[in-house]
Amino acid sequence: MALALADGICRAGLVRADQIVVSEPHSDARQRLTDRLPGVRFAETGAAAAAADLVILAVKPQHAAEACGPLIGHVRPTAVVVSIVAGLSTATLAALAGTDRIVRVMPNTPCLIGKGVSAICRTPAVSDDAFQRVSGLLAAVGSVHAVDESLLDAVTGLSGSGPGYIAMVVESLAAGGVAAGLPEPLAVALATETLAGTAALLEQSGEHPAEIRRRVCSPGGTTLAGLAAMEQAGVAHGLAAGVVVARDRARELGSR
Numbered sequence: 001m002a003l004a005l006a007d008g009i010c011r012a013g014l015v016r017a018d019q020i021v022v023s024e025p026h027s028d029a030r031q032r033l034t035d036r037l038p039g040v041r042f043a044e045t046g047a048a049a050a051a052a053d054l055v056i057l058a059v060k061p062q063h064a065a066e067a068c069g070p071l072i073g074h075v076r077p078t079a080v081v082v083s084i085v086a087g088l089s090t091a092t093l094a095a096l097a098g099t100d101r102i103v104r105v106m107p108n109t110p111c112l113i114g115k116g117v118s119a120i121c122r123t124p125a126v127s128d129d130a131f132q133r134v135s136g137l138l139a140a141v142g143s144v145h146a147v148d149e150s151l152l153d154a155v156t157g158l159s160g161s162g163p164g165y166i167a168m169v170v171e172s173l174a175a176g177g178v179a180a181g182l183p184e185p186l187a188v189a190l191a192t193e194t195l196a197g198t199a200a201l202l203e204q205s206g207e208h209p210a211e212i213r214r215r216v217c218s219p220g221g222t223t224l225a226g227l228a229a230m231e232q233a234g235v236a237h238g239l240a241a242g243v244v245v246a247r248d249r250a251r252e253l254g255s256r
Helices: 002-011 027-036 045-050 061-071 090-097 111-112 128-139 149-160 161-179 184-205 209-216 222-233 235-253
Strands: 054-057 079-082 102-106 114-121 143-147
Touching: 002 027, 002 090, 002 111, 002 128, 045 061, 054 061, 054 128, 061 235, 079 090, 079 111, 079 128, 079 222, 102 149, 111 114, 114 128, 114 149, 128 143, 143 235, 149 161, 149 235, 161 184, 161 235, 184 209, 222 235
Parallel strands: 054 079, 079 102, 114 143
Antiparallel strands: 102 114
């Protein structure tokens, strides 16, 4: 996710690669960053934080305490810590990082191609200007929604984890196409393009998904038959339940 954000922001021309200083202990990850963003610099965590106006924390929740330890005493008084750590509240992050200037973000991986979606909130100590700056950087890689922090775990369960769900939907549709007689490459292409086109239709029309679904369903037709089979298999319930379970998992990770 850190690579997706850095790459998107640089492609948008908002930041140069040589303005990004990264603390990354793993050599393979450093190599991926260097390959994608020639000119990016590396430093120890404290030194990286001391040089930054925005400190972006992009680690797994279970590694947050270890990653934040070296930030104590190094974050500039005017700097803002931007966290994309799932589940960790701004209060917890403030205690770990030693600053109350926290912006919490839940992005998703389509940021890699400028089609991401991010939900964002802040602590009262973050100024309007700083919050707008962070929002502007995120807008370069997709859409941005300012939300109350109480909603962020649910956002994690829906849009944060959502690319995995949608990829499974495409896999399943393509598998059905193969079972119905299509060559696999064609089935994958049809499933992918159908999903992309339907998403664009929903976005541009502004209509509720149920209305789009109703218009596709002719009485006694193929779509109704297919939907009935999916309903019997519990597809709709399974997708909705997955979002709730992912939300609960985000809460568990944040409470550790």
